[in-house]
Amino acid sequence: MSQTDRLLSSLTADARGAPPSGIVEVMRHGHGKPGIVPLWAGEGDLPTPAFVHEAAARSLAAGETFYTLQTGLPEFRAALAAYHDRVYGPLFGRPFEPARFLVTGGGMHAIQLAVTAIAGPGDEVLVPTPAWPNFAAAVGIRGARPVEVPMRFGNDGFTLDLDDLAAAITPATRAIFVNSPSNPTGWTADAATLAAILELSRRHGLWIVADEVYGRFHYVEGRPVAPSFHHLIDEDDRVIFVNTFSKNWAMTGWRIGWIEVPTALSETIQNLIQYSSSGTAVFMQRAAIAALGDGDGFLAEQVARARTGRDIVAGALEASGRVRFSRPEGAFYLFFSIDGEPDVRRLGLRLVDEANVGLAPGTAFGHAGAGFMRLCFARGSANLQIAAERLKVWLDNGRSMG
Numbered sequence: 001m002s003q004t005d006r007l008l009s010s011l012t013a014d015a016r017g018a019p020p021s022g023i024v025e026v027m028r029h030g031h032g033k034p035g036i037v038p039l040w041a042g043e044g045d046l047p048t049p050a051f052v053h054e055a056a057a058r059s060l061a062a063g064e065t066f067y068t069l070q071t072g073l074p075e076f077r078a079a080l081a082a083y084h085d086r087v088y089g090p091l092f093g094r095p096f097e098p099a100r101f102l103v104t105g106g107g108m109h110a111i112q113l114a115v116t117a118i119a120g121p122g123d124e125v126l127v128p129t130p131a132w133p134n135f136a137a138a139v140g141i142r143g144a145r146p147v148e149v150p151m152r153f154g155n156d157g158f159t160l161d162l163d164d165l166a167a168a169i170t171p172a173t174r175a176i177f178v179n180s181p182s183n184p185t186g187w188t189a190d191a192a193t194l195a196a197i198l199e200l201s202r203r204h205g206l207w208i209v210a211d212e213v214y215g216r217f218h219y220v221e222g223r224p225v226a227p228s229f230h231h232l233i234d235e236d237d238r239v240i241f242v243n244t245f246s247k248n249w250a251m252t253g254w255r256i257g258w259i260e261v262p263t264a265l266s267e268t269i270q271n272l273i274q275y276s277s278s279g280t281a282v283f284m285q286r287a288a289i290a291a292l293g294d295g296d297g298f299l300a301e302q303v304a305r306a307r308t309g310r311d312i313v314a315g316a317l318e319a320s321g322r323v324r325f326s327r328p329e330g331a332f333y334l335f336f337s338i339d340g341e342p343d344v345r346r347l348g349l350r351l352v353d354e355a356n357v358g359l360a361p362g363t364a365f366g367h368a369g370a371g372f373m374r375l376c377f378a379r380g381s382a383n384l385q386i387a388a389e390r391l392k393v394w395l396d397n398g399r400s401m402g
Contacts, residue, residue: 014141022133022364025345030352037387038358040348042132042183042333043252044305044378048287049298052249055290059283068282070273071266072103072258076285079292080258087216088230099263102270103280103288106255107213107244111138113259113272114240118207119144123174125209128160129366130335132183135211136366144174150368151187157326158185158335162196169200175207176200181214181226184365184374185335186328188218191227198232198239207238214331216248216299219307226330235262247332247378248299249291256284302378306332309377309384316388320395332378335362337371338395344373355394357387 001009008016023040030036071077077098084096091097104110111134119125121143127136129148136146149168151158165176178197180189189197201208210229218226233239244257261269273279310327313334317323325336341347344361351357351373362372377384 014143018141019133019137022345023360026348026352026358026360029349030358033352033356036352036356036358037383037390039376039379039384039387040358040360040374042376043246044250044302044332045380045383046250046302046305048250048254049295051294052251052287052291056283056287059286064282064286066282068279068285070102070279071270072101072280073282073285073289074098076103076289077101079289080260083292084230084260087225088228091230091233092235097263099266100260102259102261102266102273103285104242104257104259104273105277105280107211107242107246107257108134108138109255109277110242110244110257110259111135111209111211113269113276114209114242115139115142115144116272117240117265117268118209119174122172124170124172125174126165126168126176127366128165128178130158130182130184130362130369130372131177131179131366132211133364133366135177135179135209145172147173148366148368150366151185155326157328158182158187160187160189160193162193162200165197166200169204169206173204173206175209177209177211178229179211179213181217181328181330183214183331184333184360184362184369184372186326186331186333188226188328188330191231194227194229195232198229198237201238205238207240210239210241211243212241213243213247217303217306217332218330219303219310220329238262240265245288245291248302249295250298250302251287251291254284254287256280256288305380306378308381309379310334312381312384313375313377313388313391316392317395320392322395332376334375334377335369335372336375337362338373342371344369344371347373351391351394355390357390 080101081096081098115138123144124147125139127146139146151160215226241260245251314327322339323336348361360374362369
């Protein structure tokens, strides 16, 4: 046995079983390639706006560099409550309570806290797929089992069959993960679907982990926010919301987010934060407060750019006649299949070499993603037009473009 094998064998099975990212292989293959248009990662190309990082700089200049409350600054939690009041309206007939919100080190930390609170060895968590792989991985690292519920793909894109979801529930099921609008498919649950999922959770005593990170990236006219469990829940419903500042306000590198829980869980989550991150830096929270209070204009710009980007890439791929997809109602991804290209892992590498465009293989998002590719269109029009033209030429005749 080699030294590496001896060291690895001494780790826990859950640690050894943590899956590698299916996106990283393509990113490594294309990293540094001259002229490549990288659309593989789930982030836009705009930097954090000045008013956000200036708030952080003021905090640092004021000497706010000490330990702080694990729950988050009171003004941070109040800002989140006010933001939710503005976006979703009153909860339970009254304003949102700041006690529902706790600061996290990004959306991934929020997910880890949620999973730690509700699932452990021997438990199962239902995950409609294709889905962002990190949630299922977080469940597995806890010793629980993620159970894929494959969504169905048809003329209207991906849909969740509620009978399939109900049939997947077993005595070991503890929770349902719902990401709407969805990464990678753009699937956006309507209010009736959310209500049916909520009723399932009530009937079986299950938790719902609601990932509504892309809720503001919604392209249905007259509806600036996607349907949400916020519009449906009662005080005693078992719903935990996980969210991040990464997408709305171009803060992917900041690693700050929030978890929203029934107030009865607040102290428990605070304890979990104490033993995971011990809190989030004050200067980051000051930046987040600025984003919540003054970021509506920037967010509207981001959504408008993404809508334009969606139409650019969708129009080019539709013209090829070789691609199947449905224009997404939400998020900022196009999830599509190409006729005659079933091996999407290899296809991702080929598109880097032959079209100079970086996409993520659908197999990174669960078994239901087989045969699909994910393209992030939260980019400027010029880059997307270049990528769209390269993909169209490749689809038409396979000719390599630099």
